[in-house]
Amino acid sequence: MILHVRGECGVFAYRMKCVRYLALIVAAAPAFGAEYAVLTSGLKLRADRHEQIGSQMRLFQNGGVIEMPATLVAGFEEEEVVTPVTPAVEIVVPQSETTPASGNSKTSDPKTMVREAAVRSGLPPAFVESVARVESGLRSDAVSPKGAIGVMQLMPGTAQSLGVDPRDAAQNIDAGTRLLRELLLKYDGDVVKALSAYNAGQGAVDRYQGMPPYDETRWYVKKVIDAYQKTSQKAGGQ
DSSP states (O other): OEEEEEETTEEEEEEOSSGGGGGGGOOOOOSSSOEEEEETTSOEEEESEEEEETTEEEEEETTEEEEEEGGGEEEEEEOOOOOOSSOOOOOOOOOSSOOOOOSOOSOOOHHHHHHHHHHHHTSOHHHHHHHHHHHHTTOTTOBOTTOOBTTTTBOHHHHHHHTOOTTSHHHHHHHHHHHHHHHHHHTTTOHHHHHHHHHHOHHHHHHHTSSOSOHHHHHHHHHHHHHHHHHHHHTTOO
16 A cells, blocks of 8 residues: 655655555644545544545545545534633644754753654654654663663764753654654665664664564564554554
8 A cells, every 4th residue: 555645745655555654644634724634544624625537535634644545534523613711722834944943942840841843854643743752752861771762762973963952851852853754765765674674773674674573573563553552542643
């Protein structure tokens, strides 16, 4: 199955082995006036609107388009619009290119910084948060036995190649998120390959042409996907 996601951050071709991974391609969406595409698997994808062209269904969300076979969509549900208590709404215009964090973040909360970095990189915040939780439990002081540092568990060499201080939480999170985006682009949006490369290195993924046969990597990929699914369900399918 190949799903194409087009938007400001490039073209992602998500090759999924089963429908349960569809949730991994949900992009950050506007807060109101949307709908849910209910998939035959039971999962829901949030969209601003949809249109069907022949056998293909297009879901428009946050400036991008998700394309999939129409047979995967069981129906649509309108999102319940809730009137905000505070009328003022701050609109952040997404940038076409990522902007590295300066290290002077306005917040010291790792979860918030992770989600902000995800938005800057055009990735689903819940997805990046799931990676961070599996990597370090969102702990800035986490150091692995192999020497990986901080929330996104950057190795010193990786941090140096990305030009960041891994002990600075804002830089660590921003760099790790940008690395995830680069891996998704390199592997044409293949989430399993990208996660495997983040854990075991690109060399291992390229050598085995997919997820390497390492128990640690297989466990890691499963944990991230499971964490993302749970986070998405709690957020009502977003």
